[in-house]
Amino acid sequence: MSGKLAILGGEPVRKTPFPAYRTIGEEEKQAVMEVLDSGILSQFLGTWSPDFYGGPRVQRLEKEWSDYFGVKHAITVNSATSGLYAAVGAAGVGPGDEVIVSPYTMAASATAAVVNGAIPVFADIDPRTYCISAETIRERLSPHTKAIIVVDIFGYPADFDPIVRLARERGIVVIEDAAQAPGATRCGKWAGTLADIGVFSLNYHKTIHTGEGGVVVTDDDVLAERLQLIRNHAEVVVREKGTEDIVNLVGFNYRMTEIEAAIGLEQLKKLEGFVRARVELAGQLTKSLCELPALTTPDVERGVRHGYYVYTIRYDEKVHDVPRKVFAEALRAEGLPVSEGYVRPLYLEPMYQRRIAFGRDGFPFTYAGYRGRVSYERGICPTAERMHFSEVLCLTICHAGASSRDMRDATVIFEKVVDGAAELVHLDEAAMVQR
Numbered sequence: 001m002s003g004k005l006a007i008l009g010g011e012p013v014r015k016t017p018f019p020a021y022r023t024i025g026e027e028e029k030q031a032v033m034e035v036l037d038s039g040i041l042s043q044f045l046g047t048w049s050p051d052f053y054g055g056p057r058v059q060r061l062e063k064e065w066s067d068y069f070g071v072k073h074a075i076t077v078n079s080a081t082s083g084l085y086a087a088v089g090a091a092g093v094g095p096g097d098e099v100i101v102s103p104y105t106m107a108a109s110a111t112a113a114v115v116n117g118a119i120p121v122f123a124d125i126d127p128r129t130y131c132i133s134a135e136t137i138r139e140r141l142s143p144h145t146k147a148i149i150v151v152d153i154f155g156y157p158a159d160f161d162p163i164v165r166l167a168r169e170r171g172i173v174v175i176e177d178a179a180q181a182p183g184a185t186r187c188g189k190w191a192g193t194l195a196d197i198g199v200f201s202l203n204y205h206k207t208i209h210t211g212e213g214g215v216v217v218t219d220d221d222v223l224a225e226r227l228q229l230i231r232n233h234a235e236v237v238v239r240e241k242g243t244e245d246i247v248n249l250v251g252f253n254y255r256m257t258e259i260e261a262a263i264g265l266e267q268l269k270k271l272e273g274f275v276r277a278r279v280e281l282a283g284q285l286t287k288s289l290c291e292l293p294a295l296t297t298p299d300v301e302r303g304v305r306h307g308y309y310v311y312t313i314r315y316d317e318k319v320h321d322v323p324r325k326v327f328a329e330a331l332r333a334e335g336l337p338v339s340e341g342y343v344r345p346l347y348l349e350p351m352y353q354r355r356i357a358f359g360r361d362g363f364p365f366t367y368a369g370y371r372g373r374v375s376y377e378r379g380i381c382p383t384a385e386r387m388h389f390s391e392v393l394c395l396t397i398c399h400a401g402a403s404s405r406d407m408r409d410a411t412v413i414f415e416k417v418v419d420g421a422a423e424l425v426h427l428d429e430a431a432m433v434q435r
């Protein structure tokens, strides 16, 4: 099927929007009403008391989360951002230390180091998985490395075994940012449980959500206790609790409310169904798109279940001699919501380029106790830059709200634009702006 491209004035393939992802139903509504009827919207106290660990629903969600994922401890928080900040703090990381992290991720993965006074050191990503790997991490190890934050980006669980091995030999803590990957697996193990600490997000556009929220998991009793303290005003609790190691136990309020916990309990029950829907629809898309020579569909290793938070395609602009920007614009004109790249490699942001975080003097980058050297120059992670600036196309249409028909439409759109690609060769970006 072909026809004149919509970007050149033809009829678009799709005239109705692709469905939005909505996960909240009657069950969540009912659960919230029960909390409201109870009158207790949160039951945390920032003192060493039975309520230090929160109310009944918060504790039930933690119990069910740890049972579901087969981990010893689950600690709810008010966002995955808070969870990452707490995780780096719990690991004992501070000024003078380095944290190796991916540049191709949501900002908080790296800011978690900065907030704790440490220096993010960016390792490049693997072009097939978009995750950092043992090889790229090894190049960035230094005597100052205290933690590694590995992100299961787009819902793809990174290859943790060699990373954890590398870290164990050196006493480095590995944190898994599984914000995008609940329900994904690698070799039969859940994403989020592949490192020393795992962090999940429950923000409103993740696979399951509570509006805002997060859960941190670990099998380590000491880390779990430190996470609970950081979540809830550690500085005034440690004396009575009798905690000896008070490093980084400065205390925040990262507490989840009973309302979010009640929603989370219902969402967790739905997780498996949501992930299956994503896997099924993504599989359908891959089956048809992998035939198109300009496109490289997700490369899923044997033994991996991709969570498909984002469906990514690598686009080779040499095949049709059409720049990615023009190709993407042509897809959008046909009614397909597609974005070019994901986030700019984080080190290109002003905080790193100008080395300004806390105060005017450049802390932590200029901290005299920091003996390492870090570069944030363009070019330090060439694969991340190439993926972002010229190859990656992102789709978020594979989810439980969508159908096979939607995947078929997406395929038809790609095929139509590929068939008409010759007409796009001379359509330069200036002409597109006028359109």
Ligand SMILES: *Cc1c(COP(=O)(O)O)cnc(C)c1O
Pocket (backbone or CB within 6 Å): 078, 079, 080, 081, 082, 105, 106, 108, 109, 151, 153, 177, 179, 180, 200, 201, 202, 203, 212, 213, 214
């Ligand atoms: C969404 C996200 C976060 C932050 O989650 P919040 O719950 O919004 O704070 C962290 N890391 C990654 C990779 C994310 O996608």
